[in-house]
Amino acid sequence: MTETAAWTRVGAIDDIPILGSRVVATPTEDIAIFRTAGDRIFALYDRCPHKQGKLSQGIVHGTAVTCPLHNWVIGLDDGLAKDPDEGCVDTVPVRLEGRDIFLAVKP
Amino acid sequence: MNMIAKIPARRRLILIGNGMAGVRALEEILTRAPDVFDITVFGAEPHGNYNRIMLSPVLAGEKTFSDIVTHDRDWYETNAIELIAGEAAATIDRDAKTVTGANGTVRPYDALILATGSNPVIIPFPGHDLPGVIAFRDIGDVDTMLAASRTGTHAVVIGGGLLGLEAANGLARNGMDTTVLHLMPTLMERQLDPVSAGLLKKDLGHRGMTVLTEANTKAIHGAGKVETVELADGTMLKADLVVMAVGIRPNTALAKSAGLDIGRGVKVDDFMRTSDPAIYAVGECVEHNGAVFGLVAPLFDMAKILADHVTNTAETPYIPAVTGTRLKVTGIDMFSAGDFTGDDTTDDVIFRDAARGVHKHLTIRDNKLIGAVLYGEAADSGWYFDLIRRGADISDIRDMLVFGPGVAGGGDSGVESLPDTAEICGCNGVSKGRILTAIAELKLTSVDEVRARTKASASCGSCTCNVEKLLQFALGDGYDATPKIKAMCKCTAHGHDAVRAAIVERRLKSIPAVMRALDWVSPDGCASCRPALNFYLLCAWPGEYADDARSRFVNERMHANIQKDGTYSVVPRMWGGVTSAKELRAIADVVDKYDIPTVKVTGGQRIDLLGVRKEQLPHVWRDLNAAGMVSGHAYGKALRTVKTCVGSEWCRFGTQDSTAMGVALEKMTWGSWTPHKTKMAVSGCPRNCAEATIKDFGVIATESGWDLHAGGNGGITVRVTDLLAKVSTEEEVLEYAAAFMQLYREEARYLERTAPWIERVGVAYVRDRLSDAGGRRLLRDRFLESQRLAQSDPWAERAEGAESHEFRSLATVE
Numbered sequence: 078m079t080e081t082a083a084w085t086r087v088g089a090i091d092d093i094p095i096l097g098s099r100v101v102a103t104p105t106e107d108i109a110i111f112r113t114a115g116d117r118i119f120a121l122y123d124r125c126p127h128k129q130g131k132l133s134q135g136i137v138h139g140t141a142v143t144c145p146l147h148n149w150v151i152g153l154d155d156g157l158a159k160d161p162d163e164g165c166v167d168t169v170p171v172r173l174e175g176r177d178i179f180l181a182v183k184p
Numbered sequence: 185m186n187m188i189a190k191i192p193a194r195r196r197l198i199l200i201g202n203g204m205a206g207v208r209a210l211e212e213i214l215t216r217a218p219d220v221f222d223i224t225v226f227g228a229e230p231h232g233n234y235n236r237i238m239l240s241p242v243l244a245g246e247k248t249f250s251d252i253v254t255h256d257r258d259w260y261e262t263n264a265i266e267l268i269a270g271e272a273a274a275t276i277d278r279d280a281k282t283v284t285g286a287n288g289t290v291r292p293y294d295a296l297i298l299a300t301g302s303n304p305v306i307i308p309f310p311g312h313d314l315p316g317v318i319a320f321r322d323i324g325d326v327d328t329m330l331a332a333s334r335t336g337t338h339a340v341v342i343g344g345g346l347l348g349l350e351a352a353n354g355l356a357r358n359g360m361d362t363t364v365l366h367l368m369p370t371l372m373e374r375q376l377d378p379v380s381a382g383l384l385k386k387d388l389g390h391r392g393m394t395v396l397t398e399a400n401t402k403a404i405h406g407a408g409k410v411e412t413v414e415l416a417d418g419t420m421l422k423a424d425l426v427v428m429a430v431g432i433r434p435n436t437a438l439a440k441s442a443g444l445d446i447g448r449g450v451k452v453d454d455f456m457r458t459s460d461p462a463i464y465a466v467g468e469c470v471e472h473n474g475a476v477f478g479l480v481a482p483l484f485d486m487a488k489i490l491a492d493h494v495t496n497t498a499e500t501p502y503i504p505a506v507t508g509t510r511l512k513v514t515g516i517d518m519f520s521a522g523d524f525t526g527d528d529t530t531d532d533v534i535f536r537d538a539a540r541g542v543h544k545h546l547t548i549r550d551n552k553l554i555g556a557v558l559y560g561e562a563a564d565s566g567w568y569f570d571l572i573r574r575g576a577d578i579s580d581i582r583d584m585l586v587f588g589p590g591v592a593g594g595g596d597s598g599v600e601s602l603p604d605t606a607e608i609c610g611c612n613g614v615s616k617g618r619i620l621t622a623i624a625e626l627k628l629t630s631v632d633e634v635r636a637r638t639k640a641s642a643s644c645g646s647c648t649c650n651v652e653k654l655l656q657f658a659l660g661d662g663y664d665a666t667p668k669i670k671a672m673c674k675c676t677a678h679g680h681d682a683v684r685a686a687i688v689e690r691r692l693k694s695i696p697a698v699m700r701a702l703d704w705v706s707p708d709g710c711a712s713c714r715p716a717l718n719f720y721l722l723c724a725w726p727g728e729y730a731d732d733a734r735s736r737f738v739n740e741r742m743h744a745n746i747q748k749d750g751t752y753s754v755v756p757r758m759w760g761g762v763t764s765a766k767e768l769r770a771i772a773d774v775v776d777k778y779d780i781p782t783v784k785v786t787g788g789q790r791i792d793l794l795g796v797r798k799e800q801l802p803h804v805w806r807d808l809n810a811a812g813m814v815s816g817h818a819y820g821k822a823l824r825t826v827k828t829c830v831g832s833e834w835c836r837f838g839t840q841d842s843t844a845m846g847v848a849l850e851k852m853t854w855g856s857w858t859p860h861k862t863k864m865a866v867s868g869c870p871r872n873c874a875e876a877t878i879k880d881f882g883v884i885a886t887e888s889g890w891d892l893h894a895g896g897n898g899g900i901t902v903r904v905t906d907l908l909a910k911v912s913t914e915e916e917v918l919e920y921a922a923a924f925m926q927l928y929r930e931e932a933r934y935l936e937r938t939a940p941w942i943e944r945v946g947v948a949y950v951r952d953r954l955s956d957a958g959g960r961r962l963l964r965d966r967f968l969e970s971q972r973l974a975q976s977d978p979w980a981e982r983a984e985g986a987e988s989h990e991f992r993s994l995a996t997v998e
């Protein structure tokens with residue numbers, strides 16, 4: 078498919094706790110938006126590459142999140158599981174405009 | 185003429201087989217010539233390299249897989265080695281000098297090393313290919329066995345050699361009813377004489393294994409998976425799992441298809457070269473002078489010879505050395521080396537102490553020791569092994585020989601008295617002299633350091649205590665046997681206790697303050713240190729420290745247990761296990777209203793509502809609150825349940841009102857956060873129907889009062905409580921309970937339950953702290969003060985809107 082994603086405002090950075098995460102529901106599956114200590118924003122599908130744990134419920138540290146189910150550590154920037162685990166979850170394009178969060182969800 | 189010398193291009197080296205021998209060869213090559221080769225490794229197993237020998241302790245639950253990884257991916261990266269893990273090498277093109285992997289990866293080589301190990305022999309009995317019939321060779325097999333031990337009850341191990349017995353021990357330790365079938369009349373017949381084999385059979389029996397010798401397997405039966413094993417004499421044995429450990433065969437398939445010379449193994453010369461001079465082979469896949477190998481010591485020797493040759497360092501021919509065998513079953517002390525079968529030209533010296541289960545059998549030829557079997561007491565194995573390997577003349581000490589170096593060696597016993605040539609680590613061939621030199625020259629002070637520098641005790645680990653003794657001998661008082669403090673996690677070098685002390689002494693009151701003061705290396709810690717710090721701060725500064733929800737595991741943040749499908753479970757408190765029609769009716773209404781799929785009575789005497797969706801939680805809680813119920817903290821490192829029995833109110837044996845006591849204990853302790861979960865129970869008489877002796881704090885009523893117990897738990901490693909004190913009044917029970925809780929809260933490490941905590945500090949210490957009335961009351965007061973602030977129902981707060989972002993999506997995108 079070649080459809081381009083549209084940027085949609087999904088909320089403000091202040092809606093997400095520092096070192097926390099909130100979920101954006103889509104018709105297919107949830108997207109987890111993370112906020113780091115330095116107010117950077119990342120978005121991943123809310124599904125651990127291991128056994129589909131909800132990454133939005135994990136502990137955020139640096140630019141990574143530890144999955145709540147079996148402690149895999151997933152990079153927020155690339156969606157890659159850190160050593161020794163292997164796996165990958167898709168990232169979703171996200172950007173900040175002022176304090177507003179925009180997400181590029183495929184229609 | 186061009187005068188600039190050409191920088192030689194690096195040579196390309198490929199290793200096929202990412203196992204113990206191959207990777208050791210790489211290590212030996214890198215120490216001799218770190219910059220000569222571009223190295224690629226093809227490994228069929230999907231990870232770095234691990235210590236295969238230690239699979240037995242992993243199976244027995246004494247070690248974890250991560251403990252036995254010897255080379256993780258970092259090691260390959262640091263040494264610029266390309267690791268192609270999970271892709272077997274499929275073909276070797278010797279003309280083009282390339283190797284092609286099973287997924288099509290192609291790499292060229294100048295030099296190639298085959299280290300493909302061996303394959304377990306599977307005897308083709310009828311039914312050998314049923315699911316549930318496995319070998320014992322790699323971590324995958326161990327996982328299969330552990331999984332089988334969780335669902336099945338009966339295991340049969342075919343083969344009573346080293347591998348079979350270690351498998352059987354591991355399965356028995358995991359609770360399986362385990363039978364060993366051995367075709368020969370005695371166990372481990374190649375390492376043990378019949379007498380020691382008999383002692384071993386008895387010892388295994390005491391460990392819960394059944395050993396059948398002269399047992400001839402006929403067939404394996406089952407519909408779709410293994411169910412029974414049939415013996416030639418008609419015996420049928422139940423089996424949920426069959427482990428075949430009947431031998432190994434060198435893995436020569438790849439070498440054969442490449443057209444190399446093959447016998448039983450891949451044939452090599454004295455320099456580990458195969459029939460193609462560009463290809464070497466090392467490890468269990470080789471055949472040297474007609475011999476094949478099954479222990480690591482000779483393989484590690486081969487790795488040195490190979491490295492010398494391929495790097496042009498030296499041309500030392502490989503000469504196989506005598507090997508020694510030990511069985512890695514904790515509590516069984518045995519050693520065997522050399523030849524003990526004997527003939528006309530040999531004499532046997534035998535020592536036997538049946539009562540102690542000790543048997544020593546020495547075989548002598550021409551005044552030289554040529555074989556030794558030690559059973560039940562193998563501490564002197566190093567000394568005997570050295571005599572065998574040196575071919576030393578023992579005529580002077582022959583009459584004393586069987587009593588060991590303490591008598592025959594001239595007074596001193598133990599490693600101190602061994603000559604410098606004596607081998608301490610059999611697997612890695614490290615002598616006493618080399619260890620002492622390394623300790624002196626490199627200023628080594630711990631076993632870990634000696635292991636890292638010399639490899640002594642790095643493989644099967646059975647010589648660790650001798651390495652420790654050598655350190656003691658070399659360093660005298662300078663040697664500190666206490667293990668180095670373990671860092672909390674990778675974010676800091678400090679251990680738990682130091683961090684706790686600093687929080688109090690330096691009055692650190694937030695997670696960032698601790699991290700700054702104690703030089704954390706990561707910006708905001710990790711999922712391991714943050715929850716620990718959050719608890720330590722909460723415990724040190726009650727009322728002052730603001731709990732950090734971001735540093736709590738999901739369950740404690742959501743106040744419910746996350747389930748594997750992402751829904752939650754809700755367990756309301758049911759004080760002392762007592763409920764009422766009103767509560768049950770309210771629970772029933774909640775179940776109907778929110779369409780909750782499962783309602784279950786827990787092992788902690790209360791009711792679990794499973795499958796609640798995140799957004800439903802605050803509503804479910806509000807309804808439960810309305811009927812007077814509060815959070816049961818089934819999700820927390822916190823006080824969980826207080827189980828009780830009916831007690832003197834109803835029971836004809838009850839001596840005290842255990843139910844009321846339990847309710848009082850739960851009312852006092854609920855809501856408290858603890859280093860790990862904490863459970864209590866109260867039984868009304870010593871019949872102990874509430875199982876108080878496997879709880880963190882257990883109370884058992886007696887005619888005259890109450891027995892107070894602590895430090896028990898169920899779980900994987902069950903521990904029965906220790907008696908703390910006997911008291912006569914209910915007030916004392918509460919006082920002790922509160923003081924115990926606070927001591928545990930203030931002094932245990934995060935995620936350490938009371939059982940391992942008491943094992944670490946000793947029950948005497950805990951008794952001491954609690955028997956002093958003044959100290960006990962201070963602890964109790966501190967506990968009650970923190971409870972005053974902690975006892976507010978987290979469900980009620982959230983039902984009223986606290987942390988509402990946890991329960992709602994940020995947005996919905998169509």
Ligand code: SRM
Pocket residue numbers: 745746747753755784785786787788789790791792818824825827861863878896897898899900901937
């Ligand atoms: C619900 C319950 C099983 C049941 O249906 O009966 C249960 C469920 C869980 N237990 Fe348990 N345990 C339950 C009673 C027990 C008991 C029995 C008891 O308390 O008398 C034990 C043995 C006693 C003990 O703790 O020593 C028990 C020993 C464990 C252990 C091993 C603890 C240990 O120290 O070795 C774990 C693992 C752990 O905590 O790391 C565990 C872990 C778990 C976890 C939290 C696993 C997890 O991390 O998800 C399960 C949560 C399920 C959930 O979401 O609700 N559960 N668990 C029981 C809840 C009791 C309650 O009312 O709060």
Ligand SMILES: Cc1cc2nc3c(=O)[nH]c(=O)nc-3n(C[C@H](O)[C@H](O)[C@H](O)COP(=O)(O)OP(=O)(O)OC[C@H]3O[C@@H](n4cnc5c(N)ncnc54)[C@H](O)[C@@H]3O)c2cc1C
Pocket residue numbers: 200201202203204205206226227228229236237238239240271272273274299300301302320321322347350435438466467468469477478479480481483510512611644
């Ligand atoms: C449970 C157990 C306990 C043991 N206990 C002891 C003990 O106490 N003392 C002792 O001395 N020895 C012990 N051993 C034996 C010891 O582990 C072996 O001698 C040693 O591991 C052999 O080393 P290796 O490198 O030749 O083979 P391995 O360690 O088996 O390595 C070979 C590797 O090559 C891989 N491979 C095979 N074919 C290919 C291919 N075509 N492409 C890519 N990769 C391939 C295999 O997957 C394997 O990872 C024990 C063994 C087991 C299984």
Ligand code: SF4
Pocket residue numbers: none
């Ligand atoms: S409830 Fe307890 S015993 Fe049952 S599966 Fe979960 S952890 Fe295991």
Ligand code: FES
Pocket residue numbers: 125126127128129130144145146147148149
């Ligand atoms: S599902 Fe994420 S670690 Fe297992």
